[in-house]
Amino acid sequence: MTDTETNHEAEMDVEPNTDGGTDTETESTESDTGPETAETVDSVADTAMPVSIADPDLSADAVDRVVSTLEDGRLADGPEVRAFEDEFAAYCGTNEAVATANGTTALHAALEAMGLEDGDAVITSPFSFVASANAIRVAGGAPVFADIDPDTYTLDPTAVEQVLAERDDIVGILPVHLYGLPADMPALCEIADEHDLFVVEDACQAHGATVGGQRVGGFGDAACFSFYPTKNMTTGEGGIVTTDRDDVAERAASYVNHGRTVSGTGGYDHVDLGHNFRMTSIEAAIGRAQLERLPELNRTRRENAAVYDDRLADLPIDTPSEPTGYRHVYHQYTVRTEDRDALEATLSERDVGTGVYYRTAIHRQPAYETVSSAAAKFPRAERAADEVLSLPVHPGLSERDRRIVVEAVRDHFTSQ
Numbered sequence: 001m002t003d004t005e006t007n008h009e010a011e012m013d014v015e016p017n018t019d020g021g022t023d024t025e026t027e028s029t030e031s032d033t034g035p036e037t038a039e040t041v042d043s044v045a046d047t048a049m050p051v052s053i054a055d056p057d058l059s060a061d062a063v064d065r066v067v068s069t070l071e072d073g074r075l076a077d078g079p080e081v082r083a084f085e086d087e088f089a090a091y092c093g094t095n096e097a098v099a100t101a102n103g104t105t106a107l108h109a110a111l112e113a114m115g116l117e118d119g120d121a122v123i124t125s126p127f128s129f130v131a132s133a134n135a136i137r138v139a140g141g142a143p144v145f146a147d148i149d150p151d152t153y154t155l156d157p158t159a160v161e162q163v164l165a166e167r168d169d170i171v172g173i174l175p176v177h178l179y180g181l182p183a184d185m186p187a188l189c190e191i192a193d194e195h196d197l198f199v200v201e202d203a204c205q206a207h208g209a210t211v212g213g214q215r216v217g218g219f220g221d222a223a224c225f226s227f228y229p230t231k232n233m234t235t236g237e238g239g240i241v242t243t244d245r246d247d248v249a250e251r252a253a254s255y256v257n258h259g260r261t262v263s264g265t266g267g268y269d270h271v272d273l274g275h276n277f278r279m280t281s282i283e284a285a286i287g288r289a290q291l292e293r294l295p296e297l298n299r300t301r302r303e304n305a306a307v308y309d310d311r312l313a314d315l316p317i318d319t320p321s322e323p324t325g326y327r328h329v330y331h332q333y334t335v336r337t338e339d340r341d342a343l344e345a346t347l348s349e350r351d352v353g354t355g356v357y358y359r360t361a362i363h364r365q366p367a368y369e370t371v372s373s374a375a376a377k378f379p380r381a382e383r384a385a386d387e388v389l390s391l392p393v394h395p396g397l398s399e400r401d402r403r404i405v406v407e408a409v410r411d412h413f414t415s416q
């Protein structure tokens with residue numbers, strides 16, 4: 001395991017974990033060893049082992065399902081993929097889902113399905129993984145940034161309204177549910193309705209997160225998820241588009257499969273230009289097993305987050321906010337401090353894996369020089385990029401791991 005950023009998040013070896021799962025999402029209020037305050041944390045530094053920033057957790061069931069799929073032989077776009085689509089749509093409460101090769105292609109296909117045309121302007125967050133804005137560009141559109149809310153790190157509806165007051169060429173909004181916390185979907189959907197804009201949710205980091213009891217995935221015209229290994233559930237590589245709109249599902253399904261007709265004769269009737277963005281059956285088999293465990297995996301992430309909230313509360317750092325009515329699924333547990341680089345160095349010395357998601361706001365990336373003018377300023381996104389640090393929160397953490405993380409963070413501030 002390394003905390004070096006590879007394509008976008010820490011890459012890791014997958015060590016199958018043979019724990020079984022539950023399908024309930026009930027929260028327990030205490031950690032596995034009972035409530036513990038910072039004062040009662042014993043010193044663990046002497047026996048410290050590295051604590052990784054991510055650790056995919058595959059059950060024996062996933063292995064069995066992969067073996068069955070290999071034996072079945074329908075490896076490309078077979079019945080496992082259709083079953084995974086149905087089960088993921090049911091989980092999100094949407095009518096339809098279309099599986100894809102990864103989260104980026106899910107976004108690309110969803111935007112194509114919205115009928116994005118060359119140069120169409122879509123508002124999105126400058127503080128996200130670059131794929132959120134890249135997808136708009138590869139689908140032929142033009143990303144237009146609006147600043148974030150400094151507490152939630154998600155698209156600020158007031159900033160979106162300011163953009164809309166200044167421009168009349170916006171066709172859609174692509175909010176990002178960053179770190180596992182949904183963006184302000186009620187406000188953003190209302191703005192979209194008023195201005196007749198489409199909404200595509202980037203839910204790549206937020207499987208199972210809710211607003212007002214409703215899971216992300218069904219707020220907008222479409223939503224997109226990633227199943228990269230560090231995500232709350234994985235298929236290795238993989239993605240999916242969820243939607244309540246039959247026309248969007250049909251266009252996305254066609255686009256990911258070379259523009260073939262979905263209904264009708266199938267086969268080699270290509271009604272539109274498309275790509276091969278298909279998910280494999282092996283990925284879908286892993287996804288079906290992971291989806292059964294998602295409630296348990298999310299619950300454990302939330303328990304880990306609650307432990308950190310409690311034990312780091314008195315330190316001069318901002319811990320993640322969870323607005324009333326929102327259910328955060330802690331894809332990342334991201335703290336914020338002006339002392340970020342020093343804290344990052346201390347944790348690295350103590351073998352605690354951390355991540356900075358993201359060190360450079362998208363409009364400041366070299367690949368965006370031609371998109372965003374040098375004068376473009378999104379001060380809240382830029383400040384967040386200088387101050388955020390994500391701590392290990394994955395479901396594989398033991399109580400000992402959590403103590404190591406907490407003690408290292410506390411030592412950093414108390415030794416100053």
Ligand SMILES: Cc1ncc(COP(=O)(O)O)c(C=O)c1O
Binds near residue numbers: 008105176205238239
């Ligand atoms: C917010 C966000 N959007 C899009 C993506 C792209 O997903 P993928 O890596 O599966 O293509 C990611 C993945 O890290 C992401 O975090």
